[in-house]
Amino acid sequence: xxxxxxxxxxxxxxPKWRWLSSxxxxxxxxxxxxxxxxxxxxxxLYALWLSLHKRNPVTRLNVFDPHYNWAKALGDPRVxxxxxxxxxxxxxxxxxxxxxxxxxxLLLDTDRKGYGIxxxxxxxxxxxxxxxxxxxxxxxxxxxxxxLSRSLYAVGLLSPQYPILANSSTALAGVLxxxxxxxxxxxxxxxxxxxxxxxxxxxxxxxxxxxxxxxxFFKLTLPMMSKVIAIAVLIRGIDLFRIFDYVKVxxxxxxxxxxxxxxxYAGRIYFNGDFPYASTLSLITLxxxxxxxxxxxxxxxxxx
Amino acid sequence: xxxxxxxxxxxxxxxxxxxAIFMFPLFWWALTSIKPMYAIxxxxxxxxxxxxxxxxxxxxxxxxxxxxxxxxxxxxxFGVGGTSSYDSRQTIIDSIIIAVGxxxxxxxxxxxxxxxxxRMRFRGRDGFLNWVLGQRxxxxxxxxxxxxxxxxxxxxxxxxxxFLGYIGLIFIHALMNLPIAVLLLKSFFDDVPKDxxxxxxxxxxxxxxxFRKVVLPMVRGGVAAAAVLCFIFSWTEFLLSLFLxxxxxxVPVKITTFVTSTGSEWGFISALGTxxxxxxxxxxxxxxxxxxxxxxxxxxxx
Numbered sequence: 001x002x003x004x005x006x007x008x009x010x011x012x013x014x015p016k017w018r019w020l021s022s023x024x025x026x027x028x029x030x031x032x033x034x035x036x037x038x039x040x041x042x043x044x045l046y047a048l049w050l051s052l053h054k055r056n057p058v059t060r061l062n063v064f065d066p067h068y069n070w071a072k073a074l075g076d077p078r079v080x081x082x083x084x085x086x087x088x089x090x091x092x093x094x095x096x097x098x099x100x101x102x103x104x105x106l107l108l109d110t111d112r113k114g115y116g117i118x119x120x121x122x123x124x125x126x127x128x129x130x131x132x133x134x135x136x137x138x139x140x141x142x143x144x145x146x147x148l149s150r151s152l153y154a155v156g157l158l159s160p161q162y163p164i165l166a167n168s169s170t171a172l173a174g175v176l177x178x179x180x181x182x183x184x185x186x187x188x189x190x191x192x193x194x195x196x197x198x199x200x201x202x203x204x205x206x207x208x209x210x211x212x213x214x215x216x217f218f219k220l221t222l223p224m225m226s227k228v229i230a231i232a233v234l235i236r237g238i239d240l241f242r243i244f245d246y247v248k249v250x251x252x253x254x255x256x257x258x259x260x261x262x263x264x265y266a267g268r269i270y271f272n273g274d275f276p277y278a279s280t281l282s283l284i285t286l287x288x289x290x291x292x293x294x295x296x297x298x299x300x301x302x303x304x
Numbered sequence: 305x306x307x308x309x310x311x312x313x314x315x316x317x318x319x320x321x322x323x324a325i326f327m328f329p330l331f332w333w334a335l336t337s338i339k340p341m342y343a344i345x346x347x348x349x350x351x352x353x354x355x356x357x358x359x360x361x362x363x364x365x366x367x368x369x370x371x372x373x374x375x376x377x378x379x380x381x382f383g384v385g386g387t388s389s390y391d392s393r394q395t396i397i398d399s400i401i402i403a404v405g406x407x408x409x410x411x412x413x414x415x416x417x418x419x420x421x422x423r424m425r426f427r428g429r430d431g432f433l434n435w436v437l438g439q440r441x442x443x444x445x446x447x448x449x450x451x452x453x454x455x456x457x458x459x460x461x462x463x464x465x466x467f468l469g470y471i472g473l474i475f476i477h478a479l480m481n482l483p484i485a486v487l488l489l490k491s492f493f494d495d496v497p498k499d500x501x502x503x504x505x506x507x508x509x510x511x512x513x514x515f516r517k518v519v520l521p522m523v524r525g526g527v528a529a530a531a532v533l534c535f536i537f538s539w540t541e542f543l544l545s546l547f548l549x550x551x552x553x554x555v556p557v558k559i560t561t562f563v564t565s566t567g568s569e570w571g572f573i574s575a576l577g578t579x580x581x582x583x584x585x586x587x588x589x590x591x592x593x594x595x596x597x598x599x600x601x602x603x604x605x606x
Contacts, residue, residue: 022512028420127584129540131556
């Protein structure tokens with residue numbers, strides 16, 4: 001079908017070179033393909049190749065040993081801990097950001113004067129470099145002079161003896177704060193777009209039938225928003241799963257390994273010089289992302 | 305639906321309060337950047353407005369004033385963290401080179417691919433779209449580890465050759481931004497009726513001429529939106545730059561080096577941080593209209 005359609009251009013005299021002309025998709029897609037092959041596919045294959053090698057720490061040579069790294073990863077309690085940390089972080093952040101995002105979107109969804117400015121202000125956190133966001137919260141959560149820490153001390157939610165980021169049971173919550181601040185606006189933005197695209201008629205009909213606004217929300221708004229919500233959760237979930245910046249900046253996986261995620265563990269191994277094992281861990285991250293997102297798309301029937 | 309005055313006022317208060325909570329960290333950050341040291345590191349009380357504002361932090365990071373001179377002048381060495389350099393002029397230049405370079409590269413490559421994906425029917429079209437989308441799902445950590453090895457072999461690390469170092473980081477940022485640019489631009493091309501192309505081609509224009517002279521001018525707004533988003537994502541990117549470069553330092557990487565084991569220079573950190581946030585703020589207000597479409601890779605429109 002392809003060639004039939006494209007080849008039907010009248011007056012084309014050199015069919016042999018047709019694929020080099022602008023009538024053929026190849027020249028249009030070639031630059032993008034080249035970029036994705038050289039910097040995407042090739043590194044992945046190289047990572048796979050590396051993961052099948054054992055690094056000799058003394059000679060620093062990689063010796064072929066296909067099972068070594070994968071068996072090591074499966075038997076490494078730190079990997080399991082990092083994966084469970086990542087899952088905990090991702091799911092908590094998703095739930096909080098989605099609920100908050102939906103609530104704030106409902107709050108800001110009105111044509112009244114001044115709300116446009118509020119909506120615009122709400123998007124500002126999105127463009128702050130995540131590393132800078134991490135720093136902001138590191139400053140505000142500082143155990144001795146951080147404004148947020150001191151407010152928490154004042155209301156009794158936190159004790160000065162246990163600074164939030166230095167305590168292994170609360171450190172992850174501290175990192176989450178930064179994530180929630182930065183990415184709830186993402187949810188707000190998408191939910192607002194979803195709310196604005198809803199048809200008016202069902203709501204008018206429901207109001208005539210005497211439905212309360214809460215009933216209308218659960219019976220009409222939520223079901224009609226399900227596609228939008230699914231897309232937002234999918235995109236946000238993928239990004240949350242590979243979380244690195246906040247952890248690196250705020251706790252550097254600490255205290256101990258309390259806030260170590262799979263990406264930050266891979267990063268640590270990488271900086272220690274064990275490229276084969278770091279490659280294995282990064283491939284595990286990739287596999288988990290693919291499995292989780294495919295499952296999600298199948299179950300909720302979303303397509304981007 | 306007519307709401308009562310009390311209900312409306314309550315909603316206004318809740319809305320303003322919510323947005324204010326989200327603005328507070330930015331306000332505190334900017335405020336910290338003009339505080340003198342004693343106001344930042346006060347362990348007895350939180351200093352909000354009770355200080356003499358200073359621009360010294362900006363002078364150090366943006367104009368390269370010496371940290372030592374200031375310490376001597378103010379007669380205090382409190383909070384001085386190590387010997388790292390706080391002069392960030394080169395860092396800002398590096399960040400601009402990388403962001404502008406990768407944005408240009410991404411938009412040129414993406415606009416071509418997006419046009420073909422929107423206008424041409426060919427075998428493997430869906431496969432190609434999925435490939436692009438899959439790239440967005442790819443965790444950066446999965447490619448950066450082998451990539452460093454590749455660059456080492458190819459002599460493309462910034463320690464081998466500074467110019468190639470820039471090129472290397474520009475390409476990897478372009479790869480990162482390619483999916484969003486391709487899918488966003490495709491959705492803009494899809495909005496242009498195909499009759500436009502057909503009319504031009506019936507008049508004897510080639511595909512390239514149709515694209516260049518007719519369709520591309522019609523999606524200028526989309527190209528601008530894609531460019532702005534690419535710039536922001538490159539400007540804010542941390543992991544890839546951290547792993548790949550040692551001499552070239554983008555702003556997000558440089559700023560983390562101000563945290564030292566002997567103490568963090570919050571004045572300098574917040575000054576550079578505030579300066580680093582501003583371009584993003586200006587740009588995002590420019591593309592407010594297309595933001596949702598960009599962030600959802602063209603699948604949702606506002």
